[in-house]
Amino acid sequence: MSADVSDLSLVRRVQRGDKGAFDALVLKYQHKLVKLVMRYVRNPAEAEDIAQEAFIKAYRALPQFRGDSAFYTWLYRIAINTAKNAVVSRDRSPIEYNIDRNDATEESYDMQGRMKDSETPEGLVLTDEIRTTVNAAIDALPEDLRTAIVLRELEGLSYEEIAAAMDCPVGTVRSRIFRAREAIDRRLRDVFEGGLGRTEELG
Amino acid sequence: MKEELDSQLSAMFDNELPAAECELLARRLSRDEELKARWGRYAAIGATIRAEGGVRLNAQVARRVAAVISMEPNVEAEPVRSRSQPLASRWIRPVGGLVMAASVAAAAIMWVRFQSLPQDGPVMAQAGRDGGSQAMIDAATSGPTSYVVPKAIPGRLTVPVMQLANYVVAHSEFSSPVNRRNILSALMTNEAGTAGALPGTEEPSEDVSNDAKSAQ
Numbered sequence: 001m002s003a004d005v006s007d008l009s010l011v012r013r014v015q016r017g018d019k020g021a022f023d024a025l026v027l028k029y030q031h032k033l034v035k036l037v038m039r040y041v042r043n044p045a046e047a048e049d050i051a052q053e054a055f056i057k058a059y060r061a062l063p064q065f066r067g068d069s070a071f072y073t074w075l076y077r078i079a080i081n082t083a084k085n086a087v088v089s090r091d092r093s094p095i096e097y098n099i100d101r102n103d104a105t106e107e108s109y110d111m112q113g114r115m116k117d118s119e120t121p122e123g124l125v126l127t128d129e130i131r132t133t134v135n136a137a138i139d140a141l142p143e144d145l146r147t148a149i150v151l152r153e154l155e156g157l158s159y160e161e162i163a164a165a166m167d168c169p170v171g172t173v174r175s176r177i178f179r180a181r182e183a184i185d186r187r188l189r190d191v192f193e194g195g196l197g198r199t200e201e202l203g
Numbered sequence: 204m205k206e207e208l209d210s211q212l213s214a215m216f217d218n219e220l221p222a223a224e225c226e227l228l229a230r231r232l233s234r235d236e237e238l239k240a241r242w243g244r245y246a247a248i249g250a251t252i253r254a255e256g257g258v259r260l261n262a263q264v265a266r267r268v269a270a271v272i273s274m275e276p277n278v279e280a281e282p283v284r285s286r287s288q289p290l291a292s293r294w295i296r297p298v299g300g301l302v303m304a305a306s307v308a309a310a311a312i313m314w315v316r317f318q319s320l321p322q323d324g325p326v327m328a329q330a331g332r333d334g335g336s337q338a339m340i341d342a343a344t345s346g347p348t349s350y351v352v353p354k355a356i357p358g359r360l361t362v363p364v365m366q367l368a369n370y371v372v373a374h375s376e377f378s379s380p381v382n383r384r385n386i387l388s389a390l391m392t393n394e395a396g397t398a399g400a401l402p403g404t405e406e407p408s409e410d411v412s413n414d415a416k417s418a419q
Binding site: 004007008013018019020023024028029031034035038051060062063130134138149150153158159178181184185188 | 210213214215218219220229233234239243244247249250252253258260263267268269272275278
């Protein structure tokens with residue numbers, strides 16, 4: 001199984017003019033990309049801005065993407081370059097420089113981050129709620145389902161590797177991971193639809 | 204049916220779905236908002252399991268990107284030349300080599316002819332006065348000597364065959380083996396014919412004889 005087959009099928013659709021397929025790629029990689037960018041900038045809101053810029057750059061550069069490398073590798077490269085440029089640009093700004101380097105203590109830097117942060121209290125609660133719900137759902141999973149989903153998401157193993165580790169067929173691994181996701185998603189859906197009524201914010 | 208679709212979606216999210224099924228599901232995913240929302244929640248589940256601290260799971264990135272992209276023109280993949288290029292290069296390279304070999308051979312012929320012709324005005328003038336042939340011989344043989352260049356044939360200013368053969372061999376990397384062999388065979392035939400016609404006037408050097416033997 002090619003490591004990039006589903007990403008590539010979405011990429012090809014975008015290259016044929018289907019913008020909806022790019023949404024799926026953004027949904028899939030937005031958290032990873034924000035996490036990556038946060039190695040360069042500390043502020044989550046700024047990291048999201050940079051990730052957004054990286055996605056837009058990727059969209060515009062997609063006609064040149066030929067699939068020689070994996071899509072996410074290509075996307076990560078764009079994000080890293082965008083983050084580096086943002087840091088350089090910020091450091092060159094006189095006002096930012098004064099705040100960051102001359103007057104700023106760790107506390108004032110954090111305050112600056114908070115001032116930029118557009119996170120609402122509801123949003124913070126929602127993030128915590130999602131984490132709590134997912135963790136509780138994982139704890140409630142049967143052992144074989146939990147092992148399968150953790151090996152996949154945490155260790156990044158392929159289905160074949162998980163099958164070898166758990167001594168079961170690949171089809172069983174696929175089924176276990178799906179059932180684990182379904183069980184977690186059932187609770188997660190309730191959080192958005194029933195709990196805070198913020199389904200839209202997930203996207 | 205619904206469960207099978209969700210199972211496929213889960214496998215596709217992990218890049219573990221066969222390509223043919225991916226094509227179909229990608230099409231549906233790009234249009235079905237409910238499926239897309241589930242896809243987004245799968246990503247949030249993964250982010251939570253990886254304990255990606257600091258990342259806001261309700262991030263607006265996807266929504267904001269979608270808003271910007273909706274105002275952008277559709278991207279269009281550049282024409283892929285990967286299939287036609289190898290085919291073209293498969294033909295262009297040998298043909299190009301042949302053209303280059305032919306050019307080199309033509310240049311060699313021209314150069315050798317130029318070298319063989321008397322270039323000195325006084326010699327030509329004297330040749331005209333003295334009745335010609337002896338002066339032509341002197342003029343032809345007064346050029347730079349080479350151990351592979353046969354002596355000029357009186358009354359017949361032809362291309363020194365072995366010199367031309369040496370050029371062909373020296374530039375053999377640009378010509379195909381068949382063409383090279385044909386040219387060399389023609390040259391050797393010409394050489395043999397010339398030697399037969401004028402046995403006393405042309406004595407190929409030892410190297411030339413060896414070359415002829417090895418060519419045979």
